[in-house]
Amino acid sequence: AQKVTQAQTEISVVEKEDVTLDCVYETRDTTYYLFWYKQPPSGELVFLIRRNSFDEQNEISGRYSWNFQKSTSSFNFTITASQVVDSAVYFCALSEGSSNTGKLIFGQGTTLQVKP
């Protein structure tokens, strides 16, 4: 069965520290897609990244980077030099290619608090 696990419920760091949010997924599909979304205190869900199962290249976008490892079924997210504005709940999500729809299966989320 498909599943996304974000084992870290809450993380607290001091500004400028680096922080990694873990995401482990389970799927039997060979074609699947992984996503990260950010939910700031205002409540909306903001798309950060989409990665398909055939592309294991790591990606960097400014202070954000993502490490996708199929061997360990992980898609971890690192924020470098964290800032107070990074404080939010971060969700990892999975969409299976065999479902033929785009429905997302979300992890439970990791609450990140960045203190000044």
Add this chain to the structure above:
Amino acid sequence: DSGVTQTPKHLITATGQRVTLRCSPRSGDLSVYWYQQSLDQGLQFLIQYYNGEERAKGNILERFSAQQFPDLHSELNLSSLELGDSALYFCASSVVGTGITDTQYFGPGTRLTVL
């Protein structure tokens, strides 16, 4: 701003009542998805519509129904409301969402409180 709009932003109602949540997708998007976010269940997929047709169903209660209209906006109807239906309801849209997995962009959500 994702381009997805949801109304109302907040809704407070009583048990047993019926409410309608409305969503307008981004311009050009054909698929609309509804998700429920609650403290105990997390973010759960409810239902997807593609170009007016139901495409996929998740953990949606029989008391809940949805539809997508010819102008592609969607409504989620919740009836016989219970305290446990209190949650944040998100609508998302994507260009296609069927046959391929494209990115879903989420609206700001409707916070439903059932008293």
